[in-house]
Amino acid sequence: MVRYNFPEYKLELDIPEEVYFPAEDTFFLIRNLHLNENIKSVYEIGGGSGIISIFLAKNFEKASFLVSDISLTATKMIQSNCKLNEVDSQIDVICMDKLNAIRYLSPDVIIWNPPYLPEDTETKKLPIADKLMLTGGKRGYEEIYDLIIYLQSSKVNTSLYTIFSSIAWDEDNFEEISEKGVHLEIIKELKLFFEKLYLVRFDFGEYDG
Ligand SMILES: C[S@@+](CC[C@H](N)C(=O)[O-])C[C@H]1O[C@@H](n2cnc3c(N)ncnc32)[C@H](O)[C@@H]1O
Numbered sequence: 001m002v003r004y005n006f007p008e009y010k011l012e013l014d015i016p017e018e019v020y021f022p023a024e025d026t027f028f029l030i031r032n033l034h035l036n037e038n039i040k041s042v043y044e045i046g047g048g049s050g051i052i053s054i055f056l057a058k059n060f061e062k063a064s065f066l067v068s069d070i071s072l073t074a075t076k077m078i079q080s081n082c083k084l085n086e087v088d089s090q091i092d093v094i095c096m097d098k099l100n101a102i103r104y105l106s107p108d109v110i111i112w113n114p115p116y117l118p119e120d121t122e123t124k125k126l127p128i129a130d131k132l133m134l135t136g137g138k139r140g141y142e143e144i145y146d147l148i149i150y151l152q153s154s155k156v157n158t159s160l161y162t163i164f165s166s167i168a169w170d171e172d173n174f175e176e177i178s179e180k181g182v183h184l185e186i187i188k189e190l191k192l193f194f195e196k197l198y199l200v201r202f203d204f205g206e207y208d209g
Helices: 024-032 051-059 072-084 128-134 142-153 173-178
Strands: 002-006 011-015 041-045 064-069 091-095 109-112 158-165 183-191 196-204
Touching: 011 051, 011 072, 024 051, 024 158, 024 183, 024 196, 041 051, 051 064, 051 072, 051 091, 064 072, 072 091, 109 142, 142 158, 142 173, 142 196, 173 183
Parallel strands: 041 064, 041 109, 064 091, 109 158
Antiparallel strands: 002 011, 158 196, 183 196
8 A cells, every 4th residue: 555645635645556546537526616615514425545525624624524435445544544634533434335324314515426437348347346436337327326316305405516427428418317307517527538527516405505
């Protein structure tokens, strides 16, 4: 395991090979996430190394965080990286599928930089840990759509910030989800060499942004 320094974010993180190394999508999300300064409760799904919530915890000292990851290795790293960056009193970490172990949801905001690539013949050959980091189902976005349907049915007042890739998703796919009565907005787009990333916000319940 190697310790990495992220000077722009004033963080140090231990990241083993089996845990997602922060990449363009991670930084795109962090840079464009403009949260209300009075925010109290943030849930992050798929925390990976913990970079997003650790960075936010340092900048929103009054907020509390609940971070999940389906990978036990990632969950343990998030915990130890929280201690390393002295934000462990603000962040609870749970190994679970999305938010499925939480009975009553009450976050102001939910964040997920999800696995968003489609399963294909190449990604099918990947080890399971890599698949969990990269692929979100046959079409690439089933995992995140599952979460959206779940949040809508749970009647929680919250917003979900997440990322889609043009490799799997385009603006026509909006209809599929907006037909279900979910409000969504593209916050930012990022053109990369081989794909475009979309940062999208979904609003649920009576959340007024
Ligand atoms: C693209 S990585 C993002 C990691 C980190 N948040 C970042 O931005 O650098 C996706 C993360 O989601 C986790 N993950 C995948 N499916 C999940 C699920 N159903 N529930 C919780 N976490 C999941 C993976 O283990 C991985 O850590």
